[in-house]
Amino acid sequence: MRPVDLPVLVVIPALNEEDSVADVVRDVHLAIPNARVVVVDDGSSDRTAARAEAAGAVVLSLPYNLGVGGAMRAGYRFARSNGFEIVVQVDADGQHDPAVIRDLVAGLDRADLMIGARFAGVGEYGVRGPRRWAMRALAGVMSQVARTPLTDVTSGFKAAGPRAVRLFADTFPAEYLGDTIEALVIAARAGLVIRQLPVEMRARQAGAPSHHPFKAAVYLTRACAAFGLAMMRPRARLEDLS
Numbered sequence: 001m002r003p004v005d006l007p008v009l010v011v012i013p014a015l016n017e018e019d020s021v022a023d024v025v026r027d028v029h030l031a032i033p034n035a036r037v038v039v040v041d042d043g044s045s046d047r048t049a050a051r052a053e054a055a056g057a058v059v060l061s062l063p064y065n066l067g068v069g070g071a072m073r074a075g076y077r078f079a080r081s082n083g084f085e086i087v088v089q090v091d092a093d094g095q096h097d098p099a100v101i102r103d104l105v106a107g108l109d110r111a112d113l114m115i116g117a118r119f120a121g122v123g124e125y126g127v128r129g130p131r132r133w134a135m136r137a138l139a140g141v142m143s144q145v146a147r148t149p150l151t152d153v154t155s156g157f158k159a160a161g162p163r164a165v166r167l168f169a170d171t172f173p174a175e176y177l178g179d180t181i182e183a184l185v186i187a188a189r190a191g192l193v194i195r196q197l198p199v200e201m202r203a204r205q206a207g208a209p210s211h212h213p214f215k216a217a218v219y220l221t222r223a224c225a226a227f228g229l230a231m232m233r234p235r236a237r238l239e240d241l242s
């Protein structure tokens with residue numbers, strides 16, 4: 001069966017995104033009418049959950065803030081318990097174009113994980129200074145680990161096929177930066193095929209970014225530490241999973 005014919009779950013991690021989440025949910029439904037949309041609300045103090053529900057999403061409300069990694073693990077578990085074979089991660093702030101989801105999912109006929117990647121010749125998403133250098137260095141190292149050219153290993157726009165959904169329902173890391181770097185290391189070391197699709201990333205539609213420029217140097221150090229720790233952990237094996 002083609003990936004686009006399999007049941008697709010779109011998981012949207014959200015923290016205080018009341019001004020954009022409803023539009024994102026509606027746009028995803030328009031782009032992929034047969035997909036189920038789950039918004040994982042992570043202790044938002046605004047009306048994110050109510051707006052997402054009113055727009056037609058299933059809302060999983062976590063009791064306290066677990067971060068994007070914890071939210072995605074909840075999403076992958078929901079997928080496994082409810083028979084979804086494909087999971088697409090989309091940001092709640094409107095930066096990811098829902099029209100691209102179909103292309104990411106179509107790419108799963110030749111990969112287990114498709115990354116919607118910036119810095120690959122499409123669009124002009126601007127990240128400068130130390131944060132950009134860190135992203136470039138990490139992309140270089142991750143390309144070696146995944147044995148494929150990758151330009152954007154911190155992208156939150158990703159589609160996971162059946163083998164990746166099984167792997168991530170048990171292993172998706174909840175630590176800081178786990179949802180990006182460590183998740184890719186786990187997938188690559190478990191033997192999954194990772195590929196990227198160049199995408200244009202839009203500006204945030206509303207709300208506040210979770211990053212701040214002055215944290216860039218800290219980001220670089222933590223990203224390297226996250227990568228080192230991920231490489232030291234025992235390899236996850238698909239054969240061992242339930």
Ligand SMILES: Nc1nc2c(ncn2[C@@H]2O[C@H](COP(=O)(O)OP(=O)(O)OP(=O)(O)O)[C@@H](O)[C@H]2O)c(=O)[nH]1
Pocket residue numbers: 012013014015016017040041042065066067068071090091092093095156204208209210211
């Ligand atoms: N569940 C959950 N979602 C979060 C958390 N922090 C951020 N998010 C969501 O994760 C997505 C990505 O976060 P952003 O703050 O947009 O990060 P970013 O896209 O790398 O940064 P910008 O380019 O500044 O937007 C958004 O949908 C946020 O609402 C969190 O602690 N828990």
Ligand SMILES: [Mg+2]
Pocket residue numbers: 091093095204
């Ligand atoms: Mg964002």
